[in-house]
Amino acid sequence: MELKPLNQASPSCPACGRALPATAPGGLCSACLLSRALLSAAEEDLHEEAQQIGDYELLAPIARGGMGIVYRARQKSLNRIVALKLILAGDLAPPELIERFRVEAEAAASLDHPNIVSVYEVGEADGRHFLTMKLVEGGNLAERLARGQKFSVQEAARTVAKLAHAVQFAHQRGVLHRDIKPTNVLIDTHAEPVLTDFGLAKLIEHETQITHTLAVLGTPSYISPEQAAGQVRHVTTAVDVYGLGALLYELLAGAPPFAGGTTLATIRMVLEQDPQQPSRRNPQVDRDLDTICLKCLAKEPGARYHSAEAVAEDLERWLRREPILARPAGAAERLAKWVRRHPARALSLAVIGLALVSVTVVSDYSRRRVSAALAVSQKQKGEIEQQQIAIARHAAETAGQLAYSLELQAAQHAAAGRHSSALGYWAQVLRLNPSNHVAASRIFQTLIRGGFVQPLGPALNNGPYAHASSFSPDGSHLVIASERGKSQLFIRAAADGKLLRAIDAGGSVAAFDFSPDGTKIATLVGLAGWGNGRVRLWSTANGQPLVPEFLLPDSGYRINFNADGTLLSVPWAIEPQILAASATRLGLRTNARPAEKPYFVVDMVWGAGPGQLFILGDDKQVRWLDAFSGTTLARRNLNFAELAAQLIISPDHHVLAARDKEGGEVALLDAADLRILQELHHPQPVTGMAFSPDSSLLAVTGNDATLHLWSVEGTRHKLLPTGAPQAGPTFSADGTKLAAVGLDHTARLWSIPQGEPLCEPLQLGQRVLSVCLNPTGDRLLTTCADGSATLWEANPAHAAELRFTAARPILSTHLSRDGTQAFLTTDAGLETWDLETSKHLTTLSARPEFPIDPQFSPDDRYVLLPMAKATVFDCASGISAGPPLALPAPATATALSPDGRLLASGDEQGRVRLWNWRTGELLASPVVLDPQEIMRLGFSPDSRRLFATARNLHLYCWDSATGSATYPPLKMDNFGATFDFLGDGHRFAAHVGFDVHLYETATGRAEPLVLHHDLPNMLVRTSPDGERLALVAEDNRVSEYSTHGPAPLISPLPHAARVSALEYDAAGRRFATGTATGDLEVFDAASGRSLTGVLHHGRAGQPGAIVSLHFTTDDRRLLSASADGLVCLWDLGPTAAEPIPGWLPELAEAIAGLKVGGGGSAEAPIGLEPVAHEKRRAIRLQLSEVPGQTAWAQLPRWLFADPQIRARSPFYESRHP
Amino acid sequence: MPDDAIPGRIPEVQQFRTTHWSVVLRASRSENADEAHRALEELCRAYWYPIYAFIRRRGTGLHDAQDLTQAFFEKLLEKQTLAVADRQRGRFRTFLLSALNNFLINEARDAKRLKRGGGAEVISLDLETAEQQLALEPVSGESPERVYERNWVEVMMRRVLDRLQADSVTEGQAERFSQLRVYLVGEQGAPSFTEMANRLGLTEAAVKGLVRRLRARYRLLFREEIAQTLGDDQDIDAEIKYLMTLY
Incomplete structure (x- = not known):
């Protein structure tokens, strides 16, 4: 200390x-x-930074771009003037990004073309990255356009043609520009256009969200639709063709093709609308030039010119007045464009709300509308059908693009632990595509795990600025005080918030307090610092005033009853007011003005004794004052550097806690003699503190967004991160819960025994002024700045995973086929557990001797443990099931055939034996050439073949009946080779170091397909049908391949730590990963998207590496086991086969309290807004009685069930009817 | 490329026609009177401390000083004041001080004493903090006017720092702000960037970038704050340069 x-x-x-x-x-x-x-910013920059960077001396800034500042600079060694671009983002980008930028920039530097700015050097000095290029002194095209310079159509065509040749030149050398726009076109002193900033847009590609892209690229008027949608994998040379088109458009029409009022509006236009023809804006533009321009700007990359060269050629043809090659849009395409330009008129197809993938979903009504609008003939009906397919597909794509960005945001919020926000986004994703089972799965997982607290009853209206609230000591009443309005004190029934009395106290109620027996309420009226305070006593039962009002000589900000309810204190200035409360009147008991030098009373509390007052003075002393005599009986100096702010006393009146205003200091004093017991230091100012009801803990909230739990006795200290600063902590009466006001418009609840948040933060959407818990701790009240108060149930619905802990660290697990039992292999033997009851059944004591999983017979009755004696045990009895085998030497590898009949053993001398383990009979002795230690043995799924790998890098395959070799041994490159059978066993995969080789089992013939990975493979798994293969590489990424082709099926999935377990489900539709830090995640195998988000297997602070994952055979649950012995069984929810109910998005929003809002800003194109209280209630009423027994129907019933009878998980009932 | 497209760069505030004091100055036209009154109230709410300190430093007792301060602001917020302000055309800082001097002279002459707690709440004063501040002030032989102006600067700085602090809290970066704010005055005497980078778990380059951004934001907020007390045709830089002469 x-x-x-x-x-x-x-x-x-x-x-x-x-x-x-x-x-x-x-x-x-x-x-x-x-x-x-x-200083201005530029001067600051120059003032700050050395004006030297490496070999260059900065002379003056020329321009500011999205990437950085461009300076005029002098290269000292060559004494020439160059343009130097300082990359701003270089400060904050991770090293691999900088590396990518350098590679890209160096490629661009190699481009030698008259219309491309020559890049001289790409360098780094003092941690700043820069590139130098030829100084082009004519400014850029954007500046000229802004100055009003007009281009003739010929000039426009010539300029863009030249640039198109330059772009083609770059494309041929593998460099994309990605960001063609007027600011990147410089004009040199010969009026030649020069393109600059090649490939720099790649620097921001690591964040594929639209938001970041926009923030750096600025106006999205020029970016291609595929870039706007964030689909960076689809970025090809076509984006540069689009850019050239946008450039041409602006030169012709005088404005970019899309310019909405806000970034969001512009993006929507880029994605959804067709640009107006340039000829409409500039009569000099003829039809051919229109066609060229619009062909570059086609939404579909495939519909544009297939190369920049083609653009140049058509423009040159036009300049020579020759016919151009591009054809204007046909009638069908024109119709599609018309529809896109007039989305409202073409109905809702192209906009949010519908994701149509087949024309049959188009309603008759809309079909008729479209037909009517065009007055079509019979002949054109066929074309209309075609049109509707195109419209529908486009709608699907558009909705898909928006859904993609929403999914990204949802995933990010979920990863950051902001589950309410994630739910809001997932709900909208599901609305856009009602069959998106990934979104549905994420919603399900978040809802059952999130622990959301629900509002009860309607919002209660009190006077404006309801700043204080409290439940009565017996929990029957609720009192809320507000500052303004006709009434300022509201007495409500605690059960449902029903208003019993609205009291006009005659002014703002600054504070109130219940008498210890709860029958009386004392109010202090009047604003602190102004005017006289007035004290009144009211009856809790009927709200009637009990005694005449007492006028204080001054105002105050707090009023407290003493322990026996006979005295009231009002701290103020240097004259704390003590009032005696009798049945008939309030009288000033004493003017406790001490005789010593005056001090301000900062705070005061009653002690246990009748007149015992503790006062915290502004002189940073704590005094014990006797209220009757006014004498100071004891005092203590506090070591506060900052102003004193608050004093509280523990419920047992033994300990005082005092804090300062801004220094983060809290002092604990013994109330008996004011001896300082502890001095507690916090990194940020403290905003509130409270003692636990048993007086053993002190909770401290502060600006550091952490809840500190101090032990009053020792110095045991718990830190609970909260995500936002909190204030006003208050415990439940049993001390198991703590509530606090979040300064981010939330209220939060923690479970003290578990030391974790009890639930997601309660979203209020506005400033929360007070929070209180009722005595039984099952109700919470929040009051807000607008005067509304909400009652919440303080017991969130939380599906508890089944958990149990094995006696010893776990090495591997096995699930019985019927899903009722789990077998855990520990270093001491095999433990059998019943999954239904999570009870330990038996332990088989036998130490595994080599690192191979035990193998079970198909009926799970017998198990072969990896031991030198190659013994098969009876699981139930724990004794060996067959006679001891006559092994020539201790085994180094063993295997049990899948049909349970055969046992194979191998030893250090390369001797392999096949046994009938029940009888002990030796069946075969396969021959191993050049005998070496046997590393691994395995049977094919049909039990007909036995495989072995030996230390001499060979893989052997024998017939298991005869022991004769099926084919000569196969040579492996690496003796760490392991093998896996694919599906039914016709093929097997051998994975060695960097490669996975596939073989035909029967012949041993290697397939031409070799899956080569850049990094050593650490773990390989195949799907049960043998079609897919997932592997974990050294960089902790999981890749998935088809076993028939080399292309990866999904993008590699990064993991935060080493992936220690990987498993497919029975249907091969999902796989689960587990990491060395105890995290697990379930992915959709087809798309690689996470179905559950990251689940945490272990206890916080004690992660054990996950050693094993198993899906139950019905694929409904997942078992995870970690090395420290913890086993969890997770509910995976409804399978993809079950139809997703239409009310799921609304349920998600109602529970989370947040939903995707309307517009947005440039920073966040689509933001969240709170869900109205009434709406949440309405959904609750509507869905708590959803009929049916489907898995989905159980979810809302479970969420809204009475906490007293709520089952452990939505599916508990179905398993235990 | 528009400035607002660059990360961390906030466009310079438009300082015409919307700052509080310029609104007050234009109050001669009756239709702006309410707006002007509100603007004046805002300014008084922010900058009452130099007034209170001025009064206390003359030897006035605590309670009397409180009375006087409230009475002064009450008088100030009467409508006639706005007409005077229009003619004066100064800065709010100078206007306030001359108004106070006039008020105190009148008070002494009339020997009127207001009863405590008699008036309506005009401006809420945080007396505890004010007294604390006063106690910390060094005793100097300077003129009360000079000290008033220095108090003025301190109030302004404090408001700006509070806003920066509040912003950082909203962004969840309060800890970072408390570490980095020392760089608002430069790098001497502060931990090296390397050490700060270690402390915060960032790269040195990232710390530099954050500091740059913080300074830019500070500049913006400070200039905004000063602008509120100036009229349309007054130069922010000139005001800052004047205030620098106080030190």
Whole structure:
């Protein structure tokens, strides 16, 4: 327990040397702060940074771009003037990005073309990245357009044609530009256009969200639809063709093709609308030029010119007045374009809400509308059908693009632990595509695991600014005090919030307190610091005033009854007011003005004794004052550097806690003699504190977004991160829960015994002023700045996974086929557990001797443990089931055939034996050439073949009946080779180091397909049908391949730590990964998207590496086991086969309290807004009675069930009817 | 490329026609009167401390000082004041001080004493903090006006720092802000960027970038704050340069 050294006020400012007074704001020198404010940004930059970077001397800034600042600079060694671009993002990008940028920039530097800016050097100095290029002194095209320079159509065509040739040149050398727009076209002194900033847009590609792209690229008017949609994998040379088209468009029409009022609006236009023909804006533009321009701007990359060269050629043809090759849009395409330009008129097809994939979903009504609008003839009906297919597909794509960005946001919020926000986004994703089973699965998992607390009853309206609330001591009443309005004190029934009395107290109620027996309420009326305070006593039962009002000589901000309810205290200034409360009147008991030097009363609390008052003074002393005599009986100096702020006393009146205002200091004092027991230090100012009901803990909230739990006795200390600063902590009466106000418009609840949040933060959507728990701890009340109060049930629905702990660390697991039992292999033997009851059944004591999984007979009755004696045990009895085998030497590898009949053993000398383990009979002795230690043995799924790998890098295959070799041994490259059978066993995969080789089992013939990975493979698994193969590489990414072709099926999935377990489900539709830090995740095998988000297997702070994952045979649950012995069984929810109910998005939003809102800003194109209280209630009423027994129907019933009778999980009932 | 497209770069605030003091100055036209009154109230709410300190430093007792301060603001917020302000055309800082001097002279002459708690709440004063601040002030032989102006600067700085702090809390970066704010005055006397990078778990380059951004934001907020007290045709830089002469 260290004492913090007293602040040594430094006498002078280290920067300017002037005296630094104690009044310096924030401890900073005012003079320096002033002079800093005087500098402009550019001057600041130059003032700060060395004006030298490596070999270059910065002369003056020329321009600012999305990537950085461009300076005029002098290259000292060559004494020439160049343009130097400082990359701003270089400060903050991770090293691999910088590397990618360099590679790209160096490729661009190699481009030598008259219309491409020559890049001289790509370098780095002082941690800053820059590139230098030829200085082009004519400014850029955007500046000229802004100045109003007009281009003739010929000039426009010539310019773009030249640039198109330059772009083609770059494409042929493998460099994409990605960001063609007027600011990137420089004009040199010969009026030639020069393209700059090649490939720099790749720097921001690591974040594929639209938001970040926009933030850096600025206006999205010029980016291609596929870039706007964030589909960076589909970015090809076509985006540059689009860019050329956008450039041409602006030169012809005087404005970019799309310019909405906001970034979001522009993006929508880029994705959804067709640009107006340039000829409409500029009569000089003829039809052919229109066609060229619009062909570049086609939404479909495939519909554009297939190369930049083609664009140049058509433009040159036009300049020569020859016919161009591009054809104008046909009638069908024109119709599609018409529909796109007038989405409202063409109905809702192209916009949010519907994802149509087949024309049959188009309603008759809309079909008729479209037909009517066009007055079509019979002949054109066929074309209309075609049109509707195109419209429907386009709608699907558009909705898909929006859904994609929403999914990204949802995943990010989920990864950050903001589950309410994630739910809001998932709900909208599901709305856009009602068959998106990934979104449905994520919603399900979040709902059952999230622990969301639901509002009860309607919002309660009280006067404006309801700043204080409390339940009565017996929990029957609820009192809320507000500052303004006709009534300021509201007495409500605690059960449902029904208003019993609205009291006009005659002014703002600054504070109130219940008498210890709860029958009376004392109110202090009047705003602190102004005017006289008035004290009143009211009956809790009927809200009637009990005694005449008492006028104080001054105002106050708190009022408290003492322990026996006879006295009231009102701390104020230097004259704390003590009132005696009798049945008939309030009288001033004493004017406790101490005789000593006056001090301000910062705070005061009653002690246990009748007149015992503890006062915290502004002189940083705590005093024990006798209220009757006014004498100070004891005092203690606190070591606070900052102002004192608050004093509280523990419920047993033994300990006082005092805190300061801004220094984060809390002192604990013994109430008996004011001895300082502890000094607690916090990194940020403390905003509130509270003692637990048993007086053993002190909860402290602060600006550091952490809840500190201090033990009053020892120094045991728990830190609970909260995600946002909190204030006003309050315990439940049994001390198991803690509630606090979140300064981010939320309220939060924690479970004290578990040391974790009890539920997701409660979203209020506005400033929360107070929060209180009822005495039984099952109800929570929040009051907000608009005067509304909400009652919440304080017991969230939380599906508890089945968990149990084995006696010893676990090496591997096996699930019985009927899913009722789990077999855990530990270093001491085999433990059998019943999954239904999570009871330990038996333990088989036998130490596994080599690192291979035990193998079970098909009926799970017998198990072969990896032991040198190659013994098969009876699982139930734990004794060996067959006679001891006459092994020539201790086994180094063993295997049990899948049909349970045969046992294979191999030893250090390369001797392999096949046994009938029941009888002990030796059946065969396969021959191993050049005998070496046997590493691994395995049978094919049909039990007909036995495989072995030996230390001499060979793989053997024998007939298991005869022991004769099926084919000569296969040579492997690496003796770490392991093998896996695919599906039914016709093929097997051998994975060695970097490669996975596939073979035909029967012949041993290697298939031509070799899956080569860049990094060593650590773990390989195949799907049960043998079609897919997942592997984990050294960089902790999981890749999935088809076993028939080399192309990966999904993008590699990164993991935060080493992946220690990987498993497919029985249907091969999902796979689960587990990491060395105890995280697991289930993925959709086809798309690689996460179905569950990251699940945490272990206890926080004690992660054990996951050693084993098993899906139950019905694929409904997943078992995970970690090395430290913990086993969990997870509910995976409804399978993909079950239809997703239409109400699921609304349920998600109602539970989360957040939904995707309307517009947005440039920072967040689509943001969240709170769901109205009434709406949440309506959904609850509607869905708590959903009929049916499907898995989905059980979900809302379970969520809204009465906490007293709520089952452990939505599916518990179905398993235990 | 528009400035607002660059990350961390906030466009310079437009300082015409919407700052509080310029609104007050235009109050001669009756239709702006309410708006002007509100603007004046805002300014008084922010900058009452230099007034209170000025009064206390003259030797006035605590309670009397409180009375006087409230009475002064009450008088100030009467409608006639706005007409005077229009003619004066100064800065709010100078206007306030001259108004206070006039008020105190009148008070002494009339020997009227307001009863405590008699008036309506005008401006809520945080007296505890004010007294604390006063106690910390160094005793100097300077003129009360000079000290007033220095208090003015301190109030302004404090408001800006509070806003920066509040912003950082909203962004969830309060800890980072508390570490980095020391760089608002430069790098001397502060931990090296390397050490700060270690402390925060960032790269040194990232710390530099954050500091740059923080400074830019500080600049913006500070200039905004000063602009509120200036009229349309007054130069922010000139005001800052003047205030620097106080040190």
